[in-house]
Amino acid sequence: MPIIEIANLSKKFGSFTALHNVNLTVNQGEVVGFIGPNGAGKSTTIRILLGLLRPSSGSVRIFNKDAFTQAIPIHKKMAYVPGDVTLWPNLTGGQVIDILLQMNGPIPTQRRDELITLFQLDPTKKCQTYSKGNRQKIALIAALATEADLYIFDEPTSGLDPLMERVFQQCVKELQHHKKTILLSSHILSEVERLCDKIAIIKDGTIIETGSLQTMQHVTRALYTVDVQKPLDDLYQQAGVFDIQQDGLRYTFYVDNSAIPHVMTYLAMHHIVSITSMPLTLEDLFMAHYEKGGD
Known part of the structure; x- marks a missing residue:
């Protein structure tokens, strides 16, 4: 069953075309890697999926709902981690995690605490003292503790050391085991290769290749x-x-x-x-x- 359906998506900013006729389907339970260099259109596509930008043309549907006009009900079933996390500086990491989790209902304290331990985070420190990697951990813990059906990760391991990258990968495999749907945008191609069932390569605002790694290996x-x-x-x-x-x-x-x-x-x-x-x-x-x- 399709969870994300992007059809003939184009996005213009004035005379600049950021996306042109993008087509991509992500089915339930798939882990799809979304890769391309800086400026290729990955972030614009993700912002449209999040309902932050309106497409210039084409359609984007998530859970069979319009991603822009029906963003609120979509967000109730979605978790998102950006590549650059900004937090409230005077709150502790634990307070921020709880605020984010409360947006979706009761706090899953057991799962939250398990993830805090896995990611080796001190939740008592104020966010203004955190490194980039620790800020990233806050977003990851909040997202991974959420009982969502769709997870969108945009450079999720940015700032993490290799040990924490491995922890993230284990968490993704656990989500995959539970038939969750994941869109993963990452510059760490070995991570995408290890985790993803399907890969979409975008260049200059157009997806130039989509398929499994095995399929791509046979046609290049x-x-x-x-x-x-x-x-x-x-x-x-x-x-x-x-x-x-x-x-x-x-x-x-x-x-x-x-x-x-x-x-x-x-x-x-x-x-x-x-x-x-x-x-x-x-x-x-x-x-x-x-x-x-x-x-």
Whole structure:
């Protein structure tokens, strides 16, 4: 069942087009990674999902409700964590967490306390004394303690150390186990790769690729390592071969999937000792899309 439905979404600020014909569906229980460089349109899309901006055209529906005109009932079933958290400076962290939780009804004290322990937060300190990482923990604890159906995380681990990043990832997996729906925007591609069922890549306000990592791996490039008896002097001239690295008689390189038959034929004509293929990481795929202009 679709939880988020974005159809032909465009957003203009004056003459500047921030989003153009964005289409994305997030189904119940999915963890979807939303990635792209700064200025690609991620934050604008999220602000529209939150009902903070009205689309210029197209539609955005959450729980089958209009994200802008029906934001209030949507927010009752949603939790959100921004990448830059601002808190009331003279309140303690614990007070802020409780204020945020009270907006959704009775405070789930047991879950709140479990998360405070997991994230190693001192809730008695005033917010003005907190580092960026500790401010981020406040927002994460408040969101994760909320019994929501949809969680939107926008750079949620910004400022966290690797140990706390791991805690966050464990919490996301727990939500996933309970069939919660998650939209995760993050620059930490290894985190997205580890957690997400589906990935949407946005560039210049347009989503250029959507699908599972496994699907994307089959339609972009492959990484090969080849050991040979004699140098492959003309490997550099083969179409569809990129980023060749040579270490003696070992070559490592990427091959566009469309060029694999040609490259295999080429390699078969040489003295190959061994050949191995490795699946691409999300970072490899991300860079391949941007190097090729998203084609």
